[in-house]
Amino acid sequence: MGARHPRRAWSPGAGPVPYARDTVEAIVLLHQPDQLVWRWSANVVYTAKSCYRSTFQGSRACPAWKLLWKTWAPPRVKFFHWLANKDRCWTAERLRRRGLQHHPRCLLCDQEPESMHHLTLACPFSRQVWYDTLSWLRLPCRPPDNEPTLHDWWTTARQHTPKPMRKGLATATLLVPWLIWKHRNSCVFDGVQPSIQSVNDKIKTEAALWARAGALGLRAVLPVDWDDRTWHQFTYQEGTTHAPGNAQRVQQHLIKLADGGHGVILVANLPSGADQG
Ligand SMILES: [Zn+2]
Structure with a gap:
């Protein structure tokens, strides 16, 4: 590793990491107070829109x-x-x-x-x-x-x-x-x-x-x-049933959708008095 990446060769006691030192030395310090900047917008000013978009950094959009x-x-x-x-x-x-x-x-x-x-x-x-x-x-x-x-x-x-x-x-x-x-x-x-x-x-x-x-x-x-034609396959049947947890008998309309005469594939319970149309 040391031979292939000589700039990254480093051992304890050898001082600062060379490439980190180079990076730090390349920074020019100014006599101005530090300030926080928002990197996710071009003018470094925070906006909710840029914050929202930053959450998608690195994500891949589904083409569909x-x-x-x-x-x-x-x-x-x-x-x-x-x-x-x-x-x-x-x-x-x-x-x-x-x-x-x-x-x-x-x-x-x-x-x-x-x-x-x-x-x-x-x-x-x-x-x-x-x-x-x-x-x-x-x-x-x-x-x-x-x-x-x-x-x-x-x-x-x-x-x-x-x-x-x-x-x-x-x-x-x-x-x-x-x-x-x-x-x-x-x-x-x-x-x-x-x-x-x-x-x-x-x-x-x-x-x-x-x-x-x-x-x-x-x-x-x-x-x-x-x-x-499909709606005509709905047939209405009045029935009585017990409401869950309640002994009171509740009148309900049962709507059954016939599946080509082979069986019922949907049963919907409507409260009594619901519009059948
Ligand atoms: Zn095939």
């Missing part, structure tokens, strides 16, 4: 922040995409890197190794789901074609989408990969067989629920008759 931050989607879906952007989801590719047990090929197509990029943008299974969803939503953009990232595809697709439909496109951009990932998890953990029709049905059901929950941009791109 605008898509995640400004798009309507449930928080858990945004959180999934944030993890996917940071490559923190346990795909087979990540399991392989950690030396953990993994399946050799994508369970959805059985053709390529599974990575988040493959699952969301390159997998033939996923591309067919994208194609079906964009057709159903009447979005004029093309489905993903092996773009480097989901954000890259969204940026390109946005340019080919009329302005009133762009919020719907952004929400669909978060919705589709999330349900593909959930379907993939069902295949891995529950032994479910891959089914494009199943994913498409779940996308339609979820899209209708998101639109009713406040995704106005998504509502704008849903088929005109879809919302009414």
Whole structure:
């Protein structure tokens, strides 16, 4: 070390550290009182704005922040995409890197190794789901074609989408990969067989629920008759139940959303007298 960095060679008793001494000796002292300065602004004056910005020193911005931050989607879906952007989801590719047990090929197509990029943008299974969803939503953009990232595809697709439909496109951009990932998890953990029709049905059901929950941009791109058709699937049933911790019988309305006749996937309890419309 001493030979390679002779200026840093130092031993106890040899006096001040040489490079520190050089640094100190290069400082010119003035006959002016010392003063504190704020280094995070150009004019060395403290401002709350410069203080806030200083907290981001050394941080790296997520390229897809605008898509995640400004798009309507449930928080858990945004959180999934944030993890996917940071490559923190346990795909087979990540399991392989950690030396953990993994399946050799994508369970959805059985053709390529599974990575988040493959699952969301390159997998033939996923591309067919994208194609079906964009057709159903009447979005004029093309489905993903092996773009480097989901954000890259969204940026390109946005340019080919009329302005009133762009919020719907952004929400669909978060919705589709999330349900593909959930379907993939069902295949891995529950032994479910891959089914494009199943994913498409779940996308339609979820899209209708998101639109009713406040995704106005998504509502704008849903088929005109879809919302009414979905709402007709709600059936009302009056029932009685006990309030928790209270023996008093409370009249409630039970709203059930039928899942294509296969079962009830949502049951919401409304207080008696709540507006059913
Ligand atoms: Zn695949």
